[in-house]
Amino acid sequence: MVQTYSISELSEQFDITARTIRFYEDQGLISPRREGTRRIYEERDRVRMKLILRAKRLGFTLSEIRETLDLYDSASGGELAQGKFVLEVINHHRAILMQQQNDILDVLQDMKNVEQRILNRMKSPEQKAQ
Amino acid sequence: MVQTYSISELSEQFDITARTIRFYEDQGLISPRREGTRRIYEERDRVRMKLILRAKRLGFTLSEIRETLDLYDSASGGELAQGKFVLEVINHHRAILMQQQNDILDVLQDMKNVEQRILNRMKSPEQKAQ
DNA sequence: CATGACGTTTACGTAAACGTCAACATGCCT
DNA sequence: AGGCATGTTGACGTTTACGTAAACGTCATG
Incomplete structure (x- = not known):
């Protein structure tokens, strides 16, 4: 049985508001699973959130973060077509x-x-x- | 004869727009000498601008930067009253x-x-x- | 069953950091 | 004197990253 979190649990863990988390989702930074309408966050979402906040602290904008995460995903997903570009x-x-x-x-x-x-x-x- | 710069010269040096420099002045980050209405920037303004941009790259807001620069100024100006606070x-x-x-x-x-x-x-x- | 606690979407508000005109002055060159 | 570069002060527009409020659903609990 894998650990999951509600939006308020996650917001508490990272000391951000639920509003912020939903906003990040709007911006395509995270896409948690749904159970009905409720958002369910798993470990991979937590990791992603950690990356997001770290990048934010370093001054990257949300869209830069989104693009980069997407890129890294594609790279680790095997889309080697863009390998050189990612590098x-x-x-x-x-x-x-x-x-x-x-x-x-x-x-x-x-x-x-x-x-x-x-x-x-x-x-x-x-x-x-x- | 000390080196001085016009606003466009300064903006060119730091690769920012004149608008940005005037905005920083509005926010109390720099206060160049005037010659009539024209702004004249000296070396100390250049140094200050360098500090500002460096702090910006590190994600500090303009008001944080202003406060900090003011504080450091007061500290180097001898206002030792606030020494402990500055520390x-x-x-x-x-x-x-x-x-x-x-x-x-x-x-x-x-x-x-x-x-x-x-x-x-x-x-x-x-x-x-x- | 009603009353929280927690969740949802939608929508408008806001602060920060400039961009973008407009409308005008000033100095320099020819 | 005319023209051009460069400067000035407003004033309004824009983007980013959320805050805030409204209006509503859902579930456990007294």
Whole structure:
């Protein structure tokens, strides 16, 4: 017997509203099984949701996410026709992510600098930076 | 003689529209000097713009960016009153950024897997995954 | 059986981040 | 003086990602 979830259970797990989940479905990001009119989410839906939210945190738009998930699905579904294209998309995304890694490192460094200036000033309040 | 830039020069440098730059000004993100009505951007504006765009790429909203820049300004301006608060904000942001680093690593790994599956299939097209 | 708790669809509202005119000023070139 | 590039300020339009409310179905429970 496989674990399934209602929409409210899922929304609780991921700390999003049910409205959001239904919206994602409207946008073609997930398509849970139905039992009558009720939505039933299985493990694969949960995994997909996890991917969606992760991509969102990284700033991808919902339609970008949908396209990418569809693409990966087709690739893992055996549609090797588009193999080369998928590889290109992957490399494109990889480039974006690596740019973000750099951005993060830069910002972390900036924050470190600001932090140090504050800490210094808190130790010796009189000191004015040259 | 210090380097300055017109709005179109700046927009070209950062590959954004002049409209975007004016909008950021409306939102209090940058405040260039004026010469008559014309906007004149100096090096410090350029640096600020760089910070803005970097933060944007990381998914921060414009108002978050404005608040943060203001905060950092006040901190570097000597308003040590808020020192502790600034440190808290910095730690908060640091947590977000580190979460993003994890997300990126996860996605990169996922992409690697998809890529491998495609490459394998391209080498031996007949093979079906068990 | 009525009263929640939970679910559904449909539809309008909204905040963020610009795009897209319009209508006008200003400087420079010929 | 005329023309063109470049600039300015509104003001309205658009897309994305949901929020919010209305109006209704379904099921368990007192």
